[in-house]
Amino acid sequence: MSLSECPSSNHLLTSKTEAVLVLSSEGEIRQVSPALTRLLSQPADTLLGRYLTDVLPPAEEERVRPLVARAAAGEVVCYQGLLPGPPQLSECQVALLPLLTDNRIAGVYALVCSRGGGLRPADQALLVREQQLSVIFDSITDITFVLDVEPEGRYRFTFANRAFQKTTGLRLEKVIGSYVHDIIPEPSLSLVLRKYEKAVRTCQPVIWQETSDYPTGQLTGEVTITPVLDEAGECRQLVGIVHDLTRQKKIEEDLRLSNERFQYAIKATTDALYDWDVAADTLYWGEGYEMLFGYGPQENPEPFSQWAEHVLPAEKQRVVGGLRYMAYETTDWHWQEEYRFRRADGSWAWVYDRGYILRDEHGRPVRMIGAMQDISERREAQERQRLMSERLFRQNSDLQQFTYIVSHNLRAPLANALGFADLLARVAPGSDVFTTSLQNLHTSLRQLDGVLTDVNTVLSVRDQQGGYRAEPVALAAVCGQALQGVLPLLKACGGELRYEIPEDLRLPGKRAYFHSIFHNLVSNAIKYRSDERPLLIEVEATTDADGATTIRVRDNGRGFDLAAAGDAVFQLYQRFHSDKKGRGIGLFLVKTHVESMGGRVSVESREGAGTQFMLYFSSHGHENVPD
Amino acid sequence: MGMKTYLIDDDQLAVYLTEQLLRAEDFSNSIHTFGSAREALNTLLGEGQEAAPQVVFLDLNMPLMNGWQFLDALHPYKAHLLGRCFIYILTSSLALADLEKSRQYDLVAGLIHKPIDSGEIRAIQSRLLPGPGPAALWA
Structure with missing residues (x-):
């Protein structure tokens, strides 16, 4: 197909009004329209075969050649240029368009608009439109x-x-x-x-x-x-x-990956993640919720109140009320609480719960994203640690007390023995003082021996605790046996003893300890009875709904001033009656035995009225005692 | 020797021993013994000002009212007793804490570990008995 046959340019070339010329890719003039020959005042045959740059004024030559080359490379190029005379140089506007024939750029199509006379509005509009389109097409990113x-x-x-x-x-x-x-x-x-x-x-x-x-x-x-x-x-x-x-x-792919990672994170975490929709007041749960607490997927999201129902009632006000308060009444965004939460199987978990509150531009809560963590194991370990420290602390202070008391009580008879030995050397043998001093020397040495025996008893009790293992002890039977041993003393003073212990009551502990406890408490009651009334001792054991057992040993004896005695009641070698002999080891042993079985002991007493000892064993107190 | 002396100790053996040791040194012919601090306190406060003992030997470890409680009970009468009544703590305890604590009481003239020996008895005599002799120099 030749250039003259090119369908897109034919109608322009034959037009009487359009100044158009067709160039080869190299810029050689191939065709001209009649309007152009008029514009250049030159007949068509003098133009054909020449280069456009030769026809133009010399000043234009260098500038136009690359523009034609660009158009030949496929670009739409517009420029303002000059047209040669006669009569004189005139300004014009030129549009250079690539001319397509068959499957390639066959040349350049030039549309010329003179600024001088004969300007055609249609040409100008076409040029402007071309230019605008060119700019638009080149500037859009699509x-x-x-x-x-x-x-x-x-x-x-x-x-x-x-x-x-x-x-x-x-x-x-x-x-x-x-x-x-x-x-x-x-x-x-x-x-x-x-x-x-x-x-x-x-x-x-x-x-x-x-x-x-x-x-x-x-x-x-x-x-x-x-x-x-x-x-x-x-x-x-x-x-x-x-x-x-x-x-x-x-971005979508990144988002998908990020979501996927989040999903895996939810799977990997042992936390129960949740999303609280504040407006709907519902909680959407992650998989961890069922895994941790056993609540099956009945509905998800579920009403907020479902969760609130599982919080320990005693902590509900603090936890649920506190959360609602923070969400509605403050602008805080971070919430955290530790509380107990009921699992589906009815057991209680310790939970550490953290949430992030999302708020709208007015600060109103919209959502809260959070995670519940089951810290039961940690809490239990802490609790065991606390009990152990408490116990160690107690043992340590007991030990200090023990050391002080033993040294004191060991030294008292020793000092007497030394003194009497000194005195014996200075008084006349056979005199009253000599005889008495000799007796007292013996007495002091026996006392010294007694203290050493006590020390041995106390130390062996402590040693046995190391290998101590709880066994169920039938309380009534042990009490009965312990009482057999004190029965002669009781009869001798005309006292009476009643005991009410359920036959089937069994406490985890050690039989020998309970025996010692009953023996010491009842012996004490007999020893410190009142002369003003016949002695009555009552022993009873009761178990409450929680499975805690309280043993009471009550007498109507002389009692003592509890306020004056203070903490010293159960200490070694403390005595509260000056006229009755006693080594002050009985109550110390009672306390040691009770505590080694996980129990607690307390005392109430009034001078002239009587004394009551209370031994308290909680249902799981025993488990709390570390080995 | 008319130095009025109180001996307060719940340990009867110790009371007997101390009394005999004091007698052996001719410390006093006016020794009053008390098995409890309460009893001693009542006697001391019941008698007139002039009848207050010049020397008190006070045990620490006693039931119901121990030596410290006895000293605390005397606190309101401190002004009157200072310079007239010299209290010596006589204890079997070797605990340093007791010595420290005794320094807080102005009424306490000294702390002696049981058993009291003749040297300690003579030192007290020298300090309390006015008279010529080298003992007066360190009174």
Whole structure:
């Protein structure tokens, strides 16, 4: 096909009004329109075969040559230039457009608009529009291209903007004029050809997303193909716009990955994650909730009140009330609490709960995202540690007390013995003082021996605790046996003893300890009886609803001043009656035995009225005693 | 020797021993013994000012009222007793804490570990009995 046959330019070239010329890619003038010959005042045959730059004024030559080359490379170029006379140089506006013939740029199409006389509004409007379109197409970031629809399902690029080159990395000179099947690689090619065919057949826009590999990398785009119809309703051209979705796809992919990681994190964590929708007042639970607390997936989200129901009633006000207060009445965003929470099986878990409150621009709560952590094991370990420290502390202070008391009580008879030995050397043998001193020396030495025996007893009690293992002890039987031993003393003073201990009551502990406890308490009651009334001793044991057992040993004896005695009641070698002999070891042993079995002992007494000892064993107190 | 002396100790053996040791040194022919601090306190406060003992030997470890409680009970009468009544703590305890604590009481003239020996008895005599002789120099 020759240039003169080019259908797109023919009507312009024959037009009497348009100043148009057709150049070869090198800038050689091939055709001119009549209006142009008039504009240049030169007949057409003197122009044909010359280079445009030769026809123009010399000053224009250097400037225009590269512009023509750019147009020949596929660009639309507009510039303001000069036209040669006669009669004189005049200003003009020139548009250089690539001229497509067959599958390549065959030349350049130049449209000239004189600034002088004979300016045609249509030319000017066309030029301005061209310029605007050029600017628009080159400045939009979406890939834009135009395809000519040719027979046998072939499509040729007739236009593509800079974004096309920038995005795909394909040079426009290579693209424009080329067939689609030479530019787009498989497998995309088959896809786009089907889509083009559909647009041509249906005369309707076709939209799809595709991912293709280009020199600049993999691109994902949304492609819109719009058919352009001619007067006959035939589809002659397709306009394509590709919106680059690569970034958006990347963000979506990142988001998907991030969500996936979050899902795995939820699976991996041992926490129960939740999302409190404040408006709906519902909680959406992560998988950990069922895993930790055993509540099956009945409904998710579930009403907020469901959760609140499982909080320990005694802590509900602090925890649930506190959370609602913080959410509604403050602008704080971080909430945390430790509380007890009922598991599905009815047992209680210690929970550490942390939440982040999301608020709207007015500070009102919208959601709270949080996590419940089961810290039961930690709490139990802490509790064991605390009990152990408490016990060690107690033992240590007992030990200090013991050391002090023993040294004191050991030294008292020793000091006497030393003194009497000294005195014996100084008084006359056979005198009263000598005889008495000798007796006293013996007495002092016996006392010394007694203290050493006590020390041995106390130490052996302590030693036995090391290998102590609890066994169920039938309390009534042990009490009965212990009382047998003190019965002669009781009869001798005319006292009476009543005891009410359920036959089936069994306490975890050690039989020998209970025996010693009953023996010491009853012996004490007999020893410190009142002379004013017959002695009555009552022993009873009761168990309350929680399984805690209290043993009471009560007498109507002389009693003592509890306030004056203070903490010293159960200490070694403390006595509260000056006229009755006693070593002050009995109550110390009672206390030691009770505590080694996880119990507590307390005393109430009133001078002249009587004394009551209370031994308290909680149902699980025993388990709390570390070995 | 008319130095009025109180001996307060719940340990009867110790009371007997101390009394004999004092007699052996001719410390006093006016020794009053008390088995409890309460009893001693009542006697001391019941008698007139002039009848207050010049020397008190006080045990610490006693039931109902121990030596410290006895001293605390005397506190209101401190002004009157200071310079007239010298209290010596006589204890079998070797605990340093007791010595420290005794220094807080102005009425306490000294702390002696049981058994009291003749040297300690003579030192007290020298300090309390006015008269010529080298003993007066360190009174």
